Amino acid sequence: METIFISIITFIVGAGATFALLKSMERKKASTLLKEAEKEAETIKKDKILQAKEKFLELKTEHEKVINKREQKLNERFNQLKEKEARAKKEFQENSRKSKELEKQGEELKLQIDINERKNEEIQKMHRKQVEQLEVISGLSPEEAKEQLLVALKDEAKTEAAAYIQATMEEAKLTASTEAKKVVIQSIQRVATEQAVENSVSVFNIENDDVKGRIIGREGRNIRALESATGVEIIVDDTPEAIILSCFDPVRREIARLALHRLVTDGRIHPARVEEVVAKTRKQIEEEIFDVGKRTTIDLGIHGLHPELVKTVGRMKYRSSYGQNLLQHSREVANLCGIMAAELGLNAKLAKRAGLLHDIGKVPSEESELPHAILGMQWAEKYGEKPEVCNAIGAHHDEIEMTNLISPIVQVCDGISGARPGARRQITESYIQRLKDLENLAMSQSGVITAYAIQAGRELRVMVDCEKVNDADAAKISFDISQKIQNEMTYPGQVKITVIRETRAVNVAR
Numbered sequence: 486m487e488t489i490f491i492s493i494i495t496f497i498v499g500a501g502a503t504f505a506l507l508k509s510m511e512r513k514k515a516s517t518l519l520k521e522a523e524k525e526a527e528t529i530k531k532d533k534i535l536q537a538k539e540k541f542l543e544l545k546t547e548h549e550k551v552i553n554k555r556e557q558k559l560n561e562r563f564n565q566l567k568e569k570e571a572r573a574k575k576e577f578q579e580n581s582r583k584s585k586e587l588e589k590q591g592e593e594l595k596l597q598i599d600i601n602e603r604k605n606e607e608i609q610k611m612h613r614k615q616v617e618q619l620e621v622i623s624g625l626s627p628e629e630a631k632e633q634l635l636v637a638l639k640d641e642a643k644t645e646a647a648a649y650i651q652a653t654m655e656e657a658k659l660t661a662s663t664e665a666k667k668v669v670i671q672s673i674q675r676v677a678t679e680q681a682v683e684n685s686v687s688v689f690n691i692e693n694d695d696v697k698g699r700i701i702g703r704e705g706r707n708i709r710a711l712e713s714a715t716g717v718e719i720i721v722d723d724t725p726e727a728i729i730l731s732c733f734d735p736v737r738r739e740i741a742r743l744a745l746h747r748l749v750t751d752g753r754i755h756p757a758r759v760e761e762v763v764a765k766t767r768k769q770i771e772e773e774i775f776d777v778g779k780r781t782t783i784d785l786g787i788h789g790l791h792p793e794l795v796k797t798v799g800r801m802k803y804r805s806s807y808g809q810n811l812l813q814h815s816r817e818v819a820n821l822c823g824i825m826a827a828e829l830g831l832n833a834k835l836a837k838r839a840g841l842l843h844d845i846g847k848v849p850s851e852e853s854e855l856p857h858a859i860l861g862m863q864w865a866e867k868y869g870e871k872p873e874v875c876n877a878i879g880a881h882h883d884e885i886e887m888t889n890l891i892s893p894i895v896q897v898c899d900g901i902s903g904a905r906p907g908a909r910r911q912i913t914e915s916y917i918q919r920l921k922d923l924e925n926l927a928m929s930q931s932g933v934i935t936a937y938a939i940q941a942g943r944e945l946r947v948m949v950d951c952e953k954v955n956d957a958d959a960a961k962i963s964f965d966i967s968q969k970i971q972n973e974m975t976y977p978g979q980v981k982i983t984v985i986r987e988t989r990a991v992n993v994a995r
Contacts, residue, residue: 687730687738689745697721697728699754700745710756713948713985714763716937717741732939733917735803740766774799781812785819787838791868798841800848811848814902815841821898826891836891839877842870843895846878858882916942923980926969930962944981945970951988959984 691697701708701721708719716737720729728745732738744766748754751762775792778799782790790798801812822840827833846861853860862879877892879885881899920938927936927947932954936947947966949959963984970980 687742689728689730689742691726691728691749693726696749700728700749702754702756706756707754707759710759711741711745711763712937712939713946714760715741715744716935716939716946718939719745733920735805736770736800739803740770743769774802777802777812781816781841785816785823785837785841786834787819787841790838794842794845794864794868794870797845797848797864801844804848811844815844817902818843818895818898821901822891822894825894825898829890829894831890831894835871835873836877836894838870839874839891839895840898842874843878843881843899856882856884858884919974922974923970926973927966927982930966932958932962942980944983947982947984949984949986951986954986956986959986 699707700711700719702710708721711717712719715732716734717730717732717740719741720731722729730738730741730745732741740763744759744763747762747766748759751758775796776799778795778797781798782788782795798812798815801815802810804811819837819840823833823837826836842861842865844857844861845864846855846857846859849860855863858879858881862875862885865875865878873889873891876885876888877895880887880892881896883896887893887896920942923938923942923945924936927933927945930947932949934948934950936945938945945966947962949962954962963982966982966984967980970982
């Protein structure tokens with residue numbers, strides 16, 4: 486029993502010692518952990534302080550930047566205000582100077598007016614004095630002097646009137662023969678209708694009259710589209726199996742004829758198709774013009790001609806010269822020049838070249854007020870022709886002096902090939918020029934795309950850009966053109982101006 490009790494006591498004592506040891510160790514460990522926690526807290530504290538300092542420096546830097554920007558803007562604003570103040574001060578000084586100058590000029594003008602008034606009074610006094618002296622010298626009163634002056638003026642007017650009547654009668658006698666010839670020529674012109682028709686009208690033959698309805702289209706839209714695209718008046722009347730194409734420009738008539746032929750052959754006739762076919766036909770005619778010019782130069786043995794001159798020669802096919810086809814006339818003149826130059830021992834090729842080109846000024850791409858000989862000479866110079874050729878072109882109607890022997894040869898051969906009634910053709914040329922002037926006058930208006938003179942110049946059809954011109958502007962353009970025609974042109978009857986503003990919506994389905 487005692488042994489058990491001793492064991493228990495021993496165990497208790499050992500446990501107490503062990504507990505004390507463990508407690509001592511825990512205290513040491515807690516002290517260590519506490520020191521480490523304090524060190525870690527101190528480190529975290531230092532890091533936070535450093536981060537706070539860095540944040541403070543960043544905020545301070547940003548704040549300084551904002552302040553600097555504000556100061557810069559304020560400085561710029563201050564400088565601007567300072568400049569405005571300087572300009573205002575300068576303007577004020579300038580205005581003050583001008584005001585002083587104006588005041589000075591006003592004083593000078595006032596002084597000058599006073600001087601002029603004094604001079605005027607002196608002149609009036611001198612005039613009255615001279616009148617009194619004249620009355621004393623002549624012994625006449627003012628009314629008697631006026632009466633004698635009127636009698637003298639009447640006698641002088643009668644003498645001048647008699648002389649004028651005599652001169653007018655003599656001039657009438659001298660011009661009577663010329664006027665009589667004009668009357669005869671005009672009478673002949675009224676009979677020569679076929680020649681005028683050939684120059685302004687082409688006939689398009691059709692198989693049957695049913696085609697006319699398709700060409701006209703619903704409510705006339707097809708024929709209007711064709712007229713607008715070509716600038717040619719399409720006349721569909723009771724003439725059996727025929728449609729008349731009327732236009733002063735033969736190239737336009739040919740484009741319209743070929744386009745109409747394609748449309749009738751194809752069978753599809755509607756406004757969009759009409760515009761497509763006309764565009765293709767116009768391109769085809771341009772290619773054909775170049776081919777005709779090229780074939781002509783090859784046939785005549787002329788080489789090295791500039792492409793633009795070749796095109797001009799091709800365009801001669803669609804022009805007439807005093808009743809002759811201009812291309813045939815030029816070919817004939819070229820051949821005559823070559824033969825005559827060869828007979829005279831001159832350069833036949835050069836003469837033939839000048840003969841072919843002598844009338845190129847009659848087919849200008851743009852209208853010019855220069856004579857066709859001078860215009861042709863300028864073109865030849867522009868495209869590198871020799872001086873002999875250029876002089877022959879410019880001198881064949883005596884506009885310039887002839888400087889070589891080829892020039893008179895071209896002039897003589899042109900006269901040999903001519904043989905034409907000049908007065909009749911001159912009237913036709915003036916008529917065509919009037920139609921071209923109508924179109925050019927309309928094209929000078931802003932917003933106009935194209936213009937066509939139709940119905941022998943009785944109507945001017947003008948197409949405008951729908952994006953640049955509204956309905957009110959279209960009415961104003963029509964009025965302005967009518968006023969210009971009235972004020973600037975001479976024409977018989979009246980001219981109707983039709984301005985067309987068309988809006989289209991086009992989409993493509995793919």
